[in-house]
Amino acid sequence: MRASHADRERTVDVLKAGFAEGRLQQPEYEQRLTRAYKAQTHAELQMLVADLPQGPVPQAQFVPQRPMVPATFMQMQMPVPVTTNSSATGALVCGIMTPVTWGLTAIPAVILGHKARAEIRRSGERGDGQALTGLILGWLAIGGWALFLLVFILSAAVNL
Secondary structure (H helix, E strand, C coil): CECCHHHHHHHHHHHHHHHHCCCCCHHHHHHHHHHHHHCCEHHHHHHHHCCCCCCCCCHHHCCCCCCCCCHHHCCCCCCCCCCECHHHHHHHHHHHCCCCCCCCCHHHHHHHHHHHHHHHHHHCCECHHHHHHHHHHHHHHHHHHHHHHHHHHHHHHHHC
16 A cells, blocks of 8 residues: 555654664664655555554554464465376376287377377376376387288288
8 A cells, every 4th residue: 555645754753763762773763764755655664663662553454574473383385286197097007908908009098198298298297107108008009010910911922
């Protein structure tokens, strides 16, 4: 909130009282006076008299800049848990299932693996190892089928 001339004068009065009581030395008093007349907001004025017995306005109107409670007694904020990418889990499951399904789940494993790695790079989720494993198992199954078909075609060509 912006400060008025009256707010600045109340701050100057508190500074004068602090100087008269011996709480402020002459150089510090003059420096604070200069800053009080240049202050634009209530927060700037409050900072000038925060260590003196009273401020320019009641303390309840201002939000403290730092907590007054020691950090030991502050409630701890729980960190946001990092989740595992579901596409990475799907890629891993499809990759593991390739021997059981005779390679039928290899293509979904490769697609999900590439999709998961892109999402993980973008969002910072976990699961890159799962996605990579699904990719490797999927490509191995596809390569195995390609090799099987190549051998089958070559053996058929030789027998003609």
